[in-house]
Amino acid sequence: AQKITQTQPGMFVQEKEAVTLDCTYDTSDPSYGLFWYKQPSSGEMIFLIYQGSYDQQNATEGRYSLNFQKARKSANLVISASQLGDSAMYFCAMREGTGNTPLVFGKGTRLSVIA
Amino acid sequence: GAVVSQHPSRVICKSGTSVKIECRSLDFQATTMFWYRQFPKQSLMLMATSNEGSKATYEQGVEKDKFLINHASLTLSTLTVTSAHPEDSSFYICSAREWTGSNQPQHFGDGTRLSIL
Numbered sequence: 001a002q003k004i005t006q007t008q009p010g011m012f013v014q015e016k017e018a019v020t021l022d023c024t025y026d027t028s029d030p031s032y033g034l035f036w037y038k039q040p041s042s043g044e045m046i047f048l049i050y051q052g053s054y055d056q057q058n059a060t061e062g063r064y065s066l067n068f069q070k071a072r073k074s075a076n077l078v079i080s081a082s083q084l085g086d087s088a089m090y091f092c093a094m095r096e097g098t099g100n101t102p103l104v105f106g107k108g109t110r111l112s113v114i115a
Numbered sequence: 116g117a118v119v120s121q122h123p124s125r126v127i128c129k130s131g132t133s134v135k136i137e138c139r140s141l142d143f144q145a146t147t148m149f150w151y152r153q154f155p156k157q158s159l160m161l162m163a164t165s166n167e168g169s170k171a172t173y174e175q176g177v178e179k180d181k182f183l184i185n186h187a188s189l190t191l192s193t194l195t196v197t198s199a200h201p202e203d204s205s206f207y208i209c210s211a212r213e214w215t216g217s218n219q220p221q222h223f224g225d226g227t228r229l230s231i232l
Contacts, residue, residue, distance in 0.1 A: 035220055043206060045159075045223035052218055091158065100212065102149045103221050105159045 003027065004092050004106035012112050013082045020067070021077040021109045023092030032096045034075040035103060036066065039089040048090075051075055079111075087113045118142060119211050121224025129232055130201060136194045136227045138209030144189035145211035149221065150182075153206040162207075165192040199231045 005024045013019035025034065036048040051059045051066045059066040067076040079086055089110050093103040118141040126134050138148055146167045151159040163184055164172040171184035181203075183195040192211075196203055208226040212219050 033218060037223075043208075043226045043228070045208065045210075047220040047222070050218055050220060100147045102161050102164060103210070104161065107158045 002106075003096075003104050004094050006092055006106035006109050008109045009107075010110045010112065012114055013079075015084060015113055015115050016081055018078060018080045019082055019111065021079070021090050021092075021111065022074070023076055023106060024072070024074045025092075025094050026073065027094065027096050029096040031098050032094055034066070034068070035093045035095070036064070036075075036077045037091045037093060037105075038086075039091060039108070041088070045091075049077065082113045084113050084115060087111060119209065119222045119224045121209050121227060123227060124225060125228045125230075127230045127232065128199065131198055132231070134196045134199055134229060136196075136207055136209070136229075138192045138194070138211070138224050140190045140211050140213075140222075143211075143213040145192075145213075146189060147211070148186060148192040149210045150184065150192075150194050151208045151210065153208060153226075155206075159208065162194075165194075167192075196229065199229070201231045204229055204231045 003026050032053045034051045038046040049059050049061045049064045049066050051068045058068050063080045065078045089108045091108045092106040095103050120139045122137045148165040150162045152162050153159045161174050162177045165184045165186040167186045173179045186192040206226050209224045210221040212221045
């Protein structure tokens, strides 16, 4: 079964507008972490934001915020004031447990910012 | 911040060649590193977990004799694609985490684009 589901293969947003990228996850482990990464066409993976399963507040990092709905098992990424440079693939990922376990990635969403 | 260096960034070679990819943690020690493979327009798929001083743990469906992993030191893991064929052409990317704390992100190398002719 898919542990991370990103249902939007592609999204378009107007420059300066906000956009929400969806992510749902599946785990029975009470301790887990959720991450968002950006991958531009050059291929490198850029860490954006983290949300822990026990965190009470939604994570924010500059223009990025994470809408964490634990009961719904969703961790949507919100990008405010979109910029042309935000055009890239965005991956939601999860790490289960507290050990040195690897990240498992969703299929990604391609975001295109339009001028 | 923590940096992971991966080399080479691009390899083009003939079928049957073995290719070694290096992954180094530049300013931290990594007892564990992770190797992922990404086909065009797809997600990152975990191939194996590389453990310093011990055998790597391979994901189901990944041939350990095909993809040799050596993690000889706390800052270096290597992936060797043995007798590579065109179907092995892909983007290979390594990753490591500085601490084992759950909130630490995995830092990624810049990846290696492997093209087998």
